[in-house]
Amino acid sequence: MCVDRGREMVNMCAMVTVGARAVRAKASARVTGRNARARRMTARAGGDVERAGLALTPTAKNYVALNGVTLMVDFEVPYHTAFGENLCMVGSHEQLGAWELERAKAMTWSEGHVWKASVELPAGGVFFYKYIVTGPNGEIIRWQEGSNSMLVLPESWNVPSGSHYLVEDSFSGLPNDTTEISESLLASKLVSAQGEKTELLRQLEVQRNMTQTALEELLLAREELAKTQTKLLGSNNGAAR
Numbered sequence: 001m002c003v004d005r006g007r008e009m010v011n012m013c014a015m016v017t018v019g020a021r022a023v024r025a026k027a028s029a030r031v032t033g034r035n036a037r038a039r040r041m042t043a044r045a046g047g048d049v050e051r052a053g054l055a056l057t058p059t060a061k062n063y064v065a066l067n068g069v070t071l072m073v074d075f076e077v078p079y080h081t082a083f084g085e086n087l088c089m090v091g092s093h094e095q096l097g098a099w100e101l102e103r104a105k106a107m108t109w110s111e112g113h114v115w116k117a118s119v120e121l122p123a124g125g126v127f128f129y130k131y132i133v134t135g136p137n138g139e140i141i142r143w144q145e146g147s148n149s150m151l152v153l154p155e156s157w158n159v160p161s162g163s164h165y166l167v168e169d170s171f172s173g174l175p176n177d178t179t180e181i182s183e184s185l186l187a188s189k190l191v192s193a194q195g196e197k198t199e200l201l202r203q204l205e206v207q208r209n210m211t212q213t214a215l216e217e218l219l220l221a222r223e224e225l226a227k228t229q230t231k232l233l234g235s236n237n238g239a240a241r
Contacts (some may be wrong), residue, residue, distance in 0.1 A: 058126040058189070061098040065122040069156035075107070075117045077131055077169040084136040087115040091129025091148075095119050101140070104132060123156035126186060131171060146173020152185040 055062045079087055090097040090104040096119060097103035107115040121127060129151065131144035153165060167178045 152182040
């Protein structure tokens with residue numbers, strides 16, 4: 001009977017250990033499953049973009065929004081040109097010439113000496129650009145004053161595809177409403193990215209704690225099993241006498 005009770009204790013301990021492992025495994029599988037599905041969705045979308053030779057980094061010259069949403073950006077800048085002069089613009093994205101002067105975007109003169117150009121750009125992107133005055137033969141006469149202008153477009157989920165975004169600039173390079181909006185959107189993008197980083201770190205810490213707890217429980221289960229086996233051996237020796 002002592003032997004039977006010892007065996008029952010060993011079996012019960014094993015069942016408890018197996019049950020605890022199963023519960024932890026299921027919980028871990030649910031968490032891992034959700035994370036894996038999210039990773040697969042992101043990887044699938046990112047893979048499609050990468051196979052097309054495009055980039056996901058908002059500042060990259062070949063950046064494209066994951067869902068393909070684009071905005072028609074209408075640039076307007078007042079400037080009095082001399083006879084034979086023209087205005088063009090060049091910037092960091094492929095659609096803006098990727099800073100290659102021979103690919104600069106030509107602008108069109110309109111009434112009031114306002115030069116205009118429309119460029120289709122991916123939503124959520126961060127772009128840098130500058131205006132250039134060119135001569136009759138395309139030679140550069142002068143660059144826009146000040147630092148490069150920055151344009152941050154709204155995220156793709158905030159705008160319908162094919163929307164227009166108006167940028168009213170100043171050739172003097174002085175800040176305008178569009179610049180303030182871009183800075184605000186960029187700050188929001190950075191805060192969002194930091195929030196995602198913090199959440200990922202939190203999830204990693206949770207996974208580490210789960211692993212540590214599982215290891216501690218495993219060690220305890222082994223100790224209990226060793227004690228039970230010792231008692232069982234003692235019972236067997238007593239019965240043999």
